[in-house]
Amino acid sequence: xxxxxxxxxxxxxxxxxxxxxxxxxxxxxxxxxxxxxxxxxxxxxxxxxxxxxxxxxxxxxxxxxxxxxxxxxxxxxxxxxxxxxxxxxxxxxxxxxxxxxxxxxxxxxxxxxxxxxxxxxxxxxxxxxxxxxxxxxxxxxx
Numbered sequence: 001x002x003x004x005x006x007x008x009x010x011x012x013x014x015x016x017x018x019x020x021x022x023x024x025x026x027x028x029x030x031x032x033x034x035x036x037x038x039x040x041x042x043x044x045x046x047x048x049x050x051x052x053x054x055x056x057x058x059x060x061x062x063x064x065x066x067x068x069x070x071x072x073x074x075x076x077x078x079x080x081x082x083x084x085x086x087x088x089x090x091x092x093x094x095x096x097x098x099x100x101x102x103x104x105x106x107x108x109x110x111x112x113x114x115x116x117x118x119x120x121x122x123x124x125x126x127x128x129x130x131x132x133x134x135x136x137x138x139x140x141x142x
Contacts, residue, residue: 008122
């Protein structure tokens with residue numbers, strides 16, 4: 001915008017969410033696919049393979065009581081984005097979005113989702129322009 005100046009910082013990071021009340025979407029998606037809900041009451045290995053395909057990895061816990069199925073998605077860029085008139089991204093892809101399902105006796109009992117997130121804020125001001133001088137804050141919180 002003409003006559004505007006921005007100062008601030010944004011932080012790109014990951015966010016982890018775990019839940020025992022599992023709701024899984026019909027299609028594989030970062031975040032568990034909540035935007036495409038399903039009517040399934042019980043999610044088992046057959047349901048996961050039919051709807052989500054084969055996981056990126058399967059880890060069996062010692063004793064064989066649990067399995068952890070991991071599905072991976074796009075990169076999560078982490079770092080700072082200072083803003084001095086324009087954003088200056090100082091970020092690198094350090095992690096991937098993923099969904100992990102814990103299965104006991106072939107049924108999903110727990111899920112963990114790792115997604116990208118951002119936080120931060122700043123200050124914007126104008127010294128001239130069609131509306132005259134002005135100022136205000138802004139934030140990047142999800």
